[in-house]
Amino acid sequence: MPMPLLAALVGLLCGLSVWLVLDLFQSQALREIFSRELQTRLDQQARETLIRFDNYTEAHVSTARLLANHRSLSNYLEPLYWSERDSTPAMLHYQAPAWLPPATLWRPLARPSHILLIDTWGRPREIHRVSLDALPQELYGGSEQYQFDSRERATLTVLGGRPYLLVSERVEDATGTLMGSLMLVAPVDAAFLRASQQGVAGDGVVVGLLDADEQRFLASSEPEKVARGERMETAHRDYLITSQAFYEYEGAALNLQFATLVPHAAVRAVQASVVDVGRHQLLVSAVTFITVFTLVFSLLSARLNRIMSRISFFSRKALGSEQPMVEGGNQLLALEDWVKQFIRLVRKTREEMRLKYEFEVQESETLKRAIMETSLDSIITIDQDGRIVEINTTAEKVFGYLRHEAIGREFAGLLLDEESAARFPALWAGLRQGRAPADLRTEMTALGVGGKPFPAELAIKPLALHGRSMLTVYLRDITERKRAEQEILCLAKFPAESPSPVLRVNRSGVIIYANASSARLLEYWGCEEGQTLPPYWREQVGHVLGSGKVWEVDVAWGESIFSLLFTPVVDLDYVNIYGRDISAVRHAENQAREHQQELVHVCRLSTMGEMATGLAHELNQPLSAIANYANGCARRLQMDNRDMRDIISALEQINVQADRAGLIIKRLRSLVGKQQPVRTKADINQVVREVCSFVEFEARKLNVVIEQELTLSEMYVRIDVVQIEQVLLNLIRNALDALRDVPEEERDLIVRSGCSDEGRSVAVQVIDTGPGIPAEAMDRLFEPFFTTKSSGMGMGLIISKTIMEDHNGRITVGRWHHGGTTFTMTLPLHEPIRIGLDED
């Protein structure tokens, strides 16, 4: 029999028995629960119906109060007076009387058959008939029984064999005088009872009013089912009756009860349906049980089958054991045997494998040991308490401890210096919590033989052995490496400490390095370290790298001037730039040159220009004063009030000033002409060179190169060097001024020296290629105050001439054959040269 089918069968049987047992107990329980529930439901319903009845009667009380207190009633009553002796029968109204408000106001609330106005003595005075029912005779009579009673407002009573609800309310007229009471008379009939329940009580529930003494119904909401006067036993056949006493409406001697009747048929129907539902649910649960059971069972068996087949496959493949053949008999027993055999096999195989593994481990241990022993690094294994478990021979040598001495000692305390030992626990913790990388490298200071500290690189590798975490520390002495690093660092400091800019630029012009002194230079280039040089400089870097040759260049930036040396490092493809701030040097050079120029200029001014200006100014003063005095005298003389003494003193002043002018002239003459001559022996060529260097700067500005065609040998003359220099300077400057007027390429200035006068004199010629001197000016050149220049004084040449004559020399002017002008100054030689040497 296949497993699933068997499982289904067993499941079915179980399900059925479960159903049977459950049905037996459950229906019993259900019934009990139902009857209990029914009782409470009935009680509840009875209470509810009574409450509704009470509410309805309360509505009548409210209506009575409304009508009694309505203005129309009090207004109606005001003019009336009811006397005790008056025995006229009550006034009967069929239509709505004036003392009632409109029917719409109160009719929805209550359904009285009559409304009575009763005087204080209990006699009805006015009766309004609302419905067609007759008023019970008892109420006409005015018996004491119905007198006004402030406590009892609503009363249930039986009048003429019928139950009535009587509600009375005291009535006052408009002046507040008590007139009696208003009474609502409502028969408690079927219509009343139905209205009181407002159609809520359904399912054939009937309410009724019961005379408890006689056990008869006085009224019911369904007279055709429970008739008036029917006995309770009769009604019990068809209904479940719950009766409750009235407390609110205490009638006279009547024992009235309120009854709620629920039909038996309705209860039974509900009971049947409840049992049905119970059965149905039982069925459903039984079926579910069967299905689930069967399903689980079959799934389990299928799973078991699969495991079995796996095991057999594995045993066939791995252990070579055959699956036991199950040939009938008890399948499970056969399986058990087979499993036993299987376990045995597995044990045997495991033993074999362990042996093999142990052999391999031994082999690898030996290998590892060999590696450990021969390793150049110290290898130290530490347990989780930081104690040394194993060290290799290198470590023994390095640290100077034998293996048995080291084992068990604390690693950090024994082998590291204090600072490193303090760091070690943190490292350890980091490794254990997985914060540090699994393969940690760090540098520490270790203590070698005799406690000598040395820098060491530590590679720390955590490992787990027999569930304990351990560390293997590979420790290498890096003293040598450190020293090398230190040296490189020191070397690298060279450029950084250099006071001159040192930069390194790669082929694409990116500044790889710039030392602190390069700031000014970087500012000039407008870039920073790591940025690219401006295009021009990039190009130059390319050139330098291309040519492989150094390149030197000067750069001016503001006040600073740098000399830059570009040195290519072709192998590494970059260029080193060594800068030198030569601002100071250049500045000094320039300043020296300017200073010299200034000196020359001042020299010239102070001698010629200044002299002329000074002369003019000096003379101007006395001349002006003379003019002023003379004019003042003239004006005074023209006027009448002349004072001769004044005039005379003015004339004396004129005389004084005239003397002063004469003195000035005299002084000037002595200054220029009659000075004691200073004479020294000098080489005229040297003088020429000196003067040329004075004007070199000026000449260069005009783009003129002064050609010096000087004799090879020295030519000594006895001269006042300063004066002769001034003359020469004057001539050269004149020549330069002349050259301003011609285009740059035609500007030539030659200073030539040579012998003349048959070797007795030396002649210095200053030749320019300027526009030349016009013929008419030529004759006047040496006249005082003659000048061709807009800014000239006309004094230079005449002074020059005076100086030359003082030196027994002369100065002449001529036209040069190429155009332009030649000035020649001739001076006697100190030692005449033999005629034979003269070329002329």
Added chain:
Amino acid sequence: MNNQPTVFVVDDDQAMRNSLKWLIESVGMRVETYGSADEFVSNYYPGRAGCLLLDVRMPGMSGLELQEQFNHRQIRIPIIIITGHGDVPMAVRSMKAGAVDFIEKPFNDELLLESIRNALAQDTEHRSYQAEQAEITARLGQLTPREHEVMEMVTDGKANKEIAQALGVSAKTVEAHRARVMEKMEADSLADLVKMVMAASRR
């Protein structure tokens, strides 16, 4: 009050000073002479009427420096520059710095005297203008803020009605203010008032 203007002569050359004094006094003007700019500065106070004959080239403070100092101190005495031969660039600078004239040595006496007369006239004019302005400022000081407001609007050419609307007062009040402004400013006409306000604002 000493109202006669003085010609101040500043020259380092004594003969020059004396001869100039002689010449200028011959036409009946008052002359004071000083040997240096410093001497002049320490003796002169801005209220004095007159003009200044200044030699540009002097030891110590030069004529130009004196001129700059006066400009800086807002002293507006008219200055005539005397220059010797070759001092033309300096004279030009002086003229640019506000000198009224420059005269080259040796002098043409007619030109010099003419120049002095012009300078004195200019000084007188300037002084009276200054006095007038001071007067106007004083009058303006008498105005109440509201009157000042009204006056500004009146001189802006606004009608009384406009002013009243702008200030939120009645036209009659504006008229009253206006009358008081005219009275306090001693203006004969609106044109007069406008002229005064313009003169005051030019300062």
